[in-house]
Amino acid sequence: MGNSSSTKAHMETAQKTGTLGLANCGLNKLPDGLDKLKANLRTLDVSGNKLNKPDSFPPCLSQFQMMKTLVMVGCELVELPEGIFSMKKLETLNVSNNKIKSLTSKVGQLKSLKSLNITNNSIQSLPDSLPQCKNLEVIEASYNILQSLPTGLGQLNIQELNANRNRLSDIPAELKNCPRLKILRLEENCLSLNDNLRTILGDSGVSLICLEGNLITQKELDNTEEYKKYMERFTATKKKIF
Template sequence: MGNNAIKAHLENSQKTGIFQLTGKGLPEVTPFNCCGYSSLPDEIGKLKKLETLLLNGNHLTQLPSTVGQLKALRILSLSGNKFREFPAGLGSLRHLDVLDLSKNHIQAVPAEVAALQAIEINLNQNQISVVSAEVSTCQRLKVLRLEENCLELTSIPVSILTTSQVSLLSVECNLFEVKIMRDLEGYEKYMERFTATKKKFA
């Protein structure tokens, strides 16, 4: 299914109000940005070879459990939707590299996040005031973006600095000045990881 066919498919679904995905001929990259969807059909789980799913700028508040069947998925972008809670069931996506949940209404990062295999999680521009310490146990997590939320300094688990693999923690524009993070336990360890990563890609 080429770009024109995808466009026609989306236009038809907007007219009928019915969005059916059979998975036949869909490419590895499937963009459904700004289409006004408030839900996804369970059939999305049939897209076994799907590697990138872009659902930005819709009205989604949750994902069907069948999303957990997208075993090849590497990038899941849900920016600019209506999520109030961190989506459940993503821990089974063993190849997920990037999860973008920016510009939603999420209020907490729950303990269940520990099951994620993502390298980068973007939670910028939400309403997050609580971050579970379990996020520090994400084995592959290198980049955690939490800019423009409702975090106090005490809301940042020290374990992210001391024992996690996170080498880029973005917390600008929260309820504290970033520079006072320097006084936190483990900040030097975090900076060692940050500097090593920066040199690696310099």
């Protein structure tokens, strides 16, 4: 199971720093003795390990109440480890480049979550409980097979939603109610210029909406009043930046 001496050294360092980096260590399960770090471990990165077995994650994972950042990129995960949902202070969760097909409703228990990255999985839908994550600011969900977005997203204070390369045929009009949403990436989906999209273009505060690769032509967009309103916001924001 990986280089045990190197893993031990990393864990000894983590006792002092609160940060444990075990990326690409050839692990098939998290190391023994991890429970000794539960009192102060704040950041854990286990990317690039094969953690897809029932015993890959120890029961003590649920006891890491100080955890703020958890990175598990490219670990061949098919589901989120159960212990994650007890991490009350977790702010950043990155499980991109795995084999996850669905997200349990328990995601809504992550009340402190600010950034969720599920890019490049096989997820068909986001749980209806997601709007319970009131502190969520960024959702990265590109390269999945999403067919819809959950109702209730308009209640969140998200600043960026990235859902490029999915199978979305519609998006909820209530996204216009997100007071801080500025970036909405929807490239290469199955969207048409329907009422919901018109509402977001015309009535939201979003200053960057990416729609390339959908069932909409630029000519269609240019001929709508809603798109003209969006372009006014886009131009105003660009002037502030430059």
